[in-house]
Amino acid sequence: xxxxxxxxxxxxxxxxxxxxxxxxxxxxxxxxxxxxxxxxxxxxxxxxxxxxxxxxxxxxxxxxxxxxxxxxxxxxxxxxxxxxxxxxxxxxxxxxxxxxxxxxxxxxxxxxxxxxxxxxxxxxxxxxxxxxxxxxxxxxxxxxxxxxxxxxxxxxxxxxxxxxxxxxxxxxxxxxxxxxxxxxxxxxxxxxxxxxxxxxxxxxxxxxxxxxxxxxxxxxxxxxxxxxxxxxxxxxxxxxxxxxxxxxxxxxxxxxxxxxxxxxxxxxxxxxxxxxxxxxxxxxxxxxxxxxxxxxxxxxxxxxxxxxxxxxxxxxxxxxxxxxxxxxxxxxxxxxxxxxxxxxxxxxxxxxxxxxxxxxxxxxxxxxxxxxxxxxxxxxxxxxxxxxx
Amino acid sequence: xxxxxxxxxxxxxxxxxxxxxxxxxxxxxxxxxxxxxxxxxxxxxxxxxxxxxxxxxxxxxxxxxxxxxxxxxxxxxxxxxxxxxxxxxxxxxxxxxxxxxxxxxxxxxxxxxxxxxxxxxxxxxxxxxxxxxxxxxxxxxxxxxxxxxxxxxxxxxxxxxxxxxxxxxxxxxxxxxxxx
Numbered sequence: 001x002x003x004x005x006x007x008x009x010x011x012x013x014x015x016x017x018x019x020x021x022x023x024x025x026x027x028x029x030x031x032x033x034x035x036x037x038x039x040x041x042x043x044x045x046x047x048x049x050x051x052x053x054x055x056x057x058x059x060x061x062x063x064x065x066x067x068x069x070x071x072x073x074x075x076x077x078x079x080x081x082x083x084x085x086x087x088x089x090x091x092x093x094x095x096x097x098x099x100x101x102x103x104x105x106x107x108x109x110x111x112x113x114x115x116x117x118x119x120x121x122x123x124x125x126x127x128x129x130x131x132x133x134x135x136x137x138x139x140x141x142x143x144x145x146x147x148x149x150x151x152x153x154x155x156x157x158x159x160x161x162x163x164x165x166x167x168x169x170x171x172x173x174x175x176x177x178x179x180x181x182x183x184x185x186x187x188x189x190x191x192x193x194x195x196x197x198x199x200x201x202x203x204x205x206x207x208x209x210x211x212x213x214x215x216x217x218x219x220x221x222x223x224x225x226x227x228x229x230x231x232x233x234x235x236x237x238x239x240x241x242x243x244x245x246x247x248x249x250x251x252x253x254x255x256x257x258x259x260x261x262x263x264x265x266x267x268x269x270x271x272x273x274x275x276x277x278x279x280x281x282x283x284x285x286x287x288x289x290x291x292x293x294x295x296x297x298x299x300x301x302x303x304x305x306x307x308x309x310x311x312x313x314x315x316x317x318x319x320x321x322x323x324x325x326x327x328x329x330x331x332x333x334x335x336x337x338x339x340x341x342x343x344x345x346x347x348x349x350x351x352x353x354x355x356x357x358x359x360x361x362x363x364x365x366x367x368x369x370x371x372x373x374x375x376x377x378x379x380x381x382x383x384x385x386x387x388x389x
Numbered sequence: 390x391x392x393x394x395x396x397x398x399x400x401x402x403x404x405x406x407x408x409x410x411x412x413x414x415x416x417x418x419x420x421x422x423x424x425x426x427x428x429x430x431x432x433x434x435x436x437x438x439x440x441x442x443x444x445x446x447x448x449x450x451x452x453x454x455x456x457x458x459x460x461x462x463x464x465x466x467x468x469x470x471x472x473x474x475x476x477x478x479x480x481x482x483x484x485x486x487x488x489x490x491x492x493x494x495x496x497x498x499x500x501x502x503x504x505x506x507x508x509x510x511x512x513x514x515x516x517x518x519x520x521x522x523x524x525x526x527x528x529x530x531x532x533x534x535x536x537x538x539x540x541x542x543x544x545x546x547x548x549x550x551x552x553x554x555x556x557x558x559x560x561x562x563x564x565x566x567x568x569x
Contacts, residue, residue, distance in 0.1 A: 040501065040502050040509070043502075043508065043509050044506045044508070056501065058494065058497055058498045058501050059498070061494050061498075062494055062495070062498050066558070067394070068558055068561070091448065093448065095445075095448055096444040096445060098444055098445055099444065099445045099448055102445075151446070151449065152445045152446055152448060152449040152452070155449060155450070155451075157450060157451050199438075199454070199455060199458060201441060201445065201446075226450045227450070228449045228450050228451075229448070229449070229450075230450065231448075231450075232450055360564065361564040362564060363564045371562070371564060372562055372564035373562055373564065374562070
């Protein structure tokens with residue numbers, strides 16, 4: 001999803017869920033922050049490196065493609081951007097263990113890790129709510145791709161058509177991909193930028209939806225293609241419908257996090273609260289434009305009566321860097337870091353427990369004490385010493 | 390990493406360091422081995438592609454291309470191995486490509502880090518220029534002075550650096566802690 005949805009749309013959903021203007025701003029800021037919290041930023045802030053929630057292109061290129069490097073990439077992308085849908089999924093045909101492990105990381109909405117992700121934010125900070133909303137909404141946009149480099153799962157070929165609804169039904173137009181990093185997408189001519197083909201299974205070119213370019217991140221687009229794992233079965237992706245589901249599910253999830261509902265169930269949406277604004281939201285979602293920030297912002301103003309501040313990456317940095325060592329976790333960025341570590345720890349643990357080592361090893365503190373990366377000590381401190389048997 | 394992977398990483402690292410030392414200590418007599426290692430690496434790559442096809446790529450839409458690629462690479466590797474005379478320039482091109490690419494990435498990363506006010510940019514830029522310097526030195530010494538010893542030293546450095554990294558990995562704590 002693009003920055004517009006991860007900031008202004010989340011703000012609108014938070015207001016509809018009952019948060020105040022200030023709270024909704026913190027939630028949406030944290031949601032957007034997930035796309036900015038890189039190793040480079042954390043090193044600038046002298047913050048724990050394990051809290052990285054994304055990687056810049058050059059960080060990826062600089063990553064070592066050995067086992068540890070790939071596990072680090074998978075932890076980041078599977079935890080925050082491509083939440084695995086079914087860790088015990090089975091492909092139609094028999095396959096090797098290596099293929100199976102990658103196949104099981106394919107992202108799907110309403111998957112088995114969604115409820116644990118939302119529950120993780122229950123009773124926690126607004127930053128944790130923002131992180132959870134980022135993960136939730138990306139399950140809709142990034143479905144059918146995996147948050148690990150994989151040619152056999154994430155590759156796409158030339159069979160890619162954009163679908164247009166018109167009076168005669170649906171027409172289609174061939175999508176062409178270019179591989180220039182600096183050139184923008186040409187929406188008028190259906191020419192999009194994507195990562196270059198690499199026959200190396202673990203090349204970063206084959207991470208997530210890179211081979212399909214920004215298509216999954218545009219709310220307006222409908223298209224059909226052949227996913228690499230799909231046994232030559234055509235897949236139709238209807239982003240406007242998916243993005244609307246993401247929005248209504250965010251409202252439902254945030255109402256749960258605020259305590260308005262007792263439980264969070266997957267596959268449930270708060271269409272009722274959103275219904276009065278459905279037409280306006282669908283107009284924004286289906287508008288053919290690369291950035292819908294202004295439209296979402298206008299809706300936000302209408303909903304809260306106040307204008308959400310534009311996203312400023314620097315806003316909370318000095319608060320964190322100037323805080324005393326023992327007070328850092330009480331700052332905005334400190335709380336975001338705790339939420340990020342917590343989410344990464346939970347997702348890695350679930351993947352590891354399913355018998356899949358692609359995201360690395362997970363040690364349960366309760367059973368074995370503290371034996372892993374020292375950055376995660378913060379989680380023990382924040383949970384008041386942990387729950388060690 | 391599991392205990393076995395830690396040990397494997399350590400043993401491989403030590404082996405690479407020993408191989409680097411062996412090559413660097415007798416550059417004249419080991420040059421042919423450098424050439425042989427590179428040819429064998431190509432053969433291994435072809436085999437890896439073939440195994441990759443049967444293990445994974447055969448499930449992929451359009452996966453047959455991996456099978457064709459593996460056959461072409463294997464064919465080329467075997468042809469290269471049958472060549473009687475070793476070409477200094479193949480070794481030179483291989484090493485140049487490694488250092489120039491790594492150097493360019495490190496320098497670009499340094500600029501990016503500087504733009505983001507990250508202090509790691511200084512380390513990155515030093516390493517980047519060192520790698521680029523090695524690539525330039527190889528062009529000068531290899532092509533102009535026709536000194537193959539330097540190529541062997543360059544190869545030894547690349548083996549030694551991957552050996553050190555593997556040993557470092559063997560002692561790194563990489564597990565994620567899960568707290569309920």
